[in-house]
Amino acid sequence: DSGPADPSDFVTVVCYDWDNTLLGSVTVPKGAEASIVEGYMNDFVRTLQSPESKDMDASKGSYFVDDAKFPMTYKRGYSFNCWLPYDSTLPTHCGRFINGDNRPSPIDDPLETGAAQNFGDLKNNITVKACYKDNDELYYNPSDLVGMQYAVEQAYSRVGATQTYVITVTVKREHVIDGEVRGVPRLAEPRLRAQLTTNVGVYNFFAIDTSDLAVFSIYPTASVSKVSCATVDFFGAAVQTAAADKSNSVLVNYTDASNPQAGFSVLGNVGLINEQLAAGDTTYLTPPIILGARLTMSSSGFMVDRVSLRTAWEKKNSIDGNGEILKDKSEWQGLTSEEMQIAINTGGNWTE
Numbered sequence: 601d602s603g604p605a606d607p608s609d610f611v612t613v614v615c616y617d618w619d620n621t622l623l624g625s626v627t628v629p630k631g632a633e634a635s636i637v638e639g640y641m642n643d644f645v646r647t648l649q650s651p652e653s654k655d656m657d658a659s660k661g662s663y664f665v666d667d668a669k670f671p672m673t674y675k676r677g678y679s680f681n682c683w684l685p686y687d688s689t690l691p692t693h694c695g696r697f698i699n700g701d702n703r704p705s706p707i708d709d710p711l712e713t714g715a716a717q718n719f720g721d722l723k724n725n726i727t728v729k730a731c732y733k734d735n736d737e738l739y740y741n742p743s744d745l746v747g748m749q750y751a752v753e754q755a756y757s758r759v760g761a762t763q764t765y766v767i768t769v770t771v772k773r774e775h776v777i778d779g780e781v782r783g784v785p786r787l788a789e790p791r792l793r794a795q796l797t798t799n800v801g802v803y804n805f806f807a808i809d810t811s812d813l814a815v816f817s818i819y820p821t822a823s824v825s826k827v828s829c830a831t832v833d834f835f836g837a838a839v840q841t842a843a844a845d846k847s848n849s850v851l852v853n854y855t856d857a858s859n860p861q862a863g864f865s866v867l868g869n870v871g872l873i874n875e876q877l878a879a880g881d882t883t884y885l886t887p888p889i890i891l892g893a894r895l896t897m898s899s900s901g902f903m904v905d906r907v908s909l910r911t912a913w914e915k916k917n918s919i920d921g922n923g924e925i926l927k928d929k930s931e932w933q934g935l936t937s938e939e940m941q942i943a944i945n946t947g948g949n950w951t952e
Contacts (some may be wrong), residue, residue, distance in 0.1 A: 613641065614727040615683070618670055618692035619811035623730070625649060635722030638918040641719065646682055648672040648716070655679050663735050664783065672730070676774060677738030682716040683711065686727035690715055691788040692810065695734035698785050700837025702844040705743050706755075707788070716848050739775060740780035745844075747777055748784045754850035766797060769829050771795075771847065772806060783812075787846055788835035792816055795828045803841065805832075826851065835855025874934030877913040909940060911948030923949060 615623040626644045627636045649656050650665035653673035664781045666674045672680045679951045684690060691697075699705040710716040710731055734740070741747055753770045763927050769792060775784050790808040790857065808831065813844075820827055828851045832843035887933055914923035916939070917932045939950045 604877055611722045612725045613637075613722075614686075614725070615644065616686065616727070616729040618675075618730050619809055620729070621671070621811070625672065628719075628722065630723060634718060637719035637722065640882055641683065645672060649680070650674075651880035656868070657844040660893075663737050673912065675732060676781070678783065678786070679735045681731050681733035682711050683716050683719075683728040684710060684715065684731045686729050688715065688729070690731070691786075692729055693732045693786045693788075695927070696738065696740045696785060697788070698742065699771065700789070700833040700835050700840070700843040702745055703836070705836055713772060732786070734742075737779055737782050737783065747775055750777060750784065750787070750849040751775055752831060752850050754829055760857070765820060767818040767820060767827055769818065769850070770876065771814040771816070771831055786810070787831065787835055789831040789915060790846070791832050791834055791843075793830055793832050793843075794818060796824045798827070800822050805840075870934065870937050871925035873909070873940070874913070877910055877935070878932060880910070905944045908943050908946075908948045909935065912943030912950035915948070916950045 609630055610627050613626045613628060617623050626640050628640045648671055650673045652660055653665045654660045654663045655673055664676045664680050668674055678693060690710060694707040694709045696709045697705055739748060751772045751774055756765055756767045761767050773784060773786060774781050778837055794804045804939060825826035830845045830849040832846040833846050834840045834843060837843035840871040848870060913935055915921055917927055919925045919927055935950055941951055941952055942950050
């Protein structure tokens with residue numbers, strides 16, 4: 601029969617990656633044997649694997665290929681294994697694993713336990729998700745727990761010209777071992793644990809998607825002076841709040857000798873004032889109302905003191921300390937809030 605195909609003779613398999621990223625869909629014959637549908641699914645997988653990967657060509661040098669266009673060979677230490685039903689509660693990876701309490705706890709292969717998606721005799725559209733299994737490129741060494749940790753980086757910056765600060769946290773499933781970037785065991789229920797010093801002993805947990813790269817933005821409140829972050833895994837942890845660190849711990853810390861209680865709102869004011877001082881025009885220098893309240897500066901008299909602040913800034917950033925010849929711009933340093941107070945009290949000095 602050479603007539604047009606009847607859509608009712610087919611079903612669609614919608615495919616997601618291990619981090620819930622949509623990979624695409626596959627149209628397969630309705631009611632076909634599992635082996636026939638699996639052939640369609642294998643063809644689909646191959647379109648998502650780099651020809652430069654050992655998964656496609658055993659003569660190649662690496663399973664991992666640094667090419668995001670081929671997501672199924674873009675996961676350090678893991679190779680595609682099977683498809684799981686989308687509503688399965690199993691982790692989307694299997695093999696060697698270190699649980700939330702830092703104990704070796706292998707995850708069973710769904711192909712061996714019968715938990716993988718059965719593609720036989722499909723009558724309706726289904727949705728599946730990819731499950732990967734560790735390969736010999738995974739850095740797995742239970743005696744080196746630190747080496748198997750994720751890499752976390754943290755930075756902070758002021759939001760535009762405001763007094764608000766944002767802390768950016770980047771989480772990567774990798775670790776540099778002997779100068780080489782290696783994939784480390786994937787977390788099953790990853791969380792970013794953040795501790796803010798205004799609540800000593802109280803932690804905030806943020807869910808991390810299970811991709812190999814996640815970026816968070818944390819906006820500290822006015823009274824926060826320190827934010828410490830690390831990743832943990834709730835999977836297999838006896839007590840979630842005591843789950844072991846699964847990454848390095850990074851810290852953004854703002855301290856002020858003149859006011860130990862000062863937080864990021866003060867830092868925002870100080871940064872804003874220093875930008876204006878560095879610009880050299882004190883005419884429109886922002887009166888630090890919040891800063892004044894916290895550091896006992898007189899906001900009403902601040903506009904008179906702006907010249908003293910500029911003088912102190914020039915002295916701090918001059919070659920001779922007299923404010924006459926400025927250093928190269930790359931060497932400029934802002935005044936701390938304590939130095940600002942000294943400048944106001946002394947008429948232009950930045951150090952006692």
